[in-house]
Amino acid sequence: MSNTALLERPAAPRHLRAVPSAPAAPAATPVPAATPAAEARALPAGTAPRGFALYVGIDEAKAAASGVSLGVLVDALRRTLADLAPEAETYATVALAPVGSGGRDVDVVRLALHEPSAIARTKADEPEDEDRAPGGVVVDISRKRVLIDGESAAFTFKEFELLQYLVLREGRTIERTELVGSLWQNASEEESPGERTIDVHVRRLRAKLGRYEDIVRTVRGVGYRFDRHADVSIRYGHGTPSPDRF
Missing domain, CATH: 1.10.10.10 (Winged helix-like DNA-binding domain superfamily/Winged helix DNA-binding domain)
Structure with a gap:
């Protein structure tokens, strides 16, 4: 995978924007919103959310077929995030994997970037x-x-x-x-x-x-x-x- 190609920037990159959702039809049975206490119970004790990771599985060929590049996608996502939450800090990284790696793109990305649950699943099938x-x-x-x-x-x-x-x-x-x-x-x-x-x-x-x-x-x-x-x-x-x- 060419690092130069990843960083190419066209003159006018696409910009992903938040799309307002259509008014929802009244639900037959209202679903109560999660309370702060319920959300807290779902987290390990002594922890608090500080951000999130979004793993995107797409190679340069698939991106090119859509008329973009990986660098353009990263720029677009960053601009969208800047619109929605200007105070957010971002960090993007490219996942490199051997040519011909099988499996779903997103799974290859998670493993290449050493995402803990992906690593744990692989290790479960391998001897220590x-x-x-x-x-x-x-x-x-x-x-x-x-x-x-x-x-x-x-x-x-x-x-x-x-x-x-x-x-x-x-x-x-x-x-x-x-x-x-x-x-x-x-x-x-x-x-x-x-x-x-x-x-x-x-x-x-x-x-x-x-x-x-x-x-x-x-x-x-x-x-x-x-x-x-x-x-x-x-x-x-x-x-x-x-x-x-x-």
Whole structure:
């Protein structure tokens, strides 16, 4: 999926607007509105609503068939929300999934963005990582660690961030400039590494991966990428960072 295509903006994007509902016919039996107390009972104790997530399942081809793009849809929804609730804050993210992923688009999106109930349903049908053979590499994003053949590897924080960044963007080639801008975005000009310094970090990362060093591929003249690998399993935790955002 092309990130450039996602961010294209036509000159006059469509604008979704709230449509006033038609007057409802009198109901034979009035349904009482939910009371605040009833709503409170439906929530876990000590919690309060702070917003919502709307998962939208549509790929670029289907959007194009409707004469729009994913970026246009995001803009339209944001403008509609700004009309209805100007004080609302928004955040949009793109769900990336391997080409050819089966299932309903919305289910693929929920799983790609690590929506808790979608993850829970998948895990119910799979053995826990701890029950699997210890061989191979486990990238444990929930605990910020890497296991190699069952043993914890001595990765530095930055080395783990680098591997995690590539793993979460599986199948996409990441340029050195993007790695510098994303992993050192809060660093001062003196602390921020040059593009070639990224090569040094990758060499150290590969050295610690040992015989599994090829899971981090070099794309000559461009950067690095992680492809699905039989020797690698990934443990996601709640709050795992989404791979790409608008």
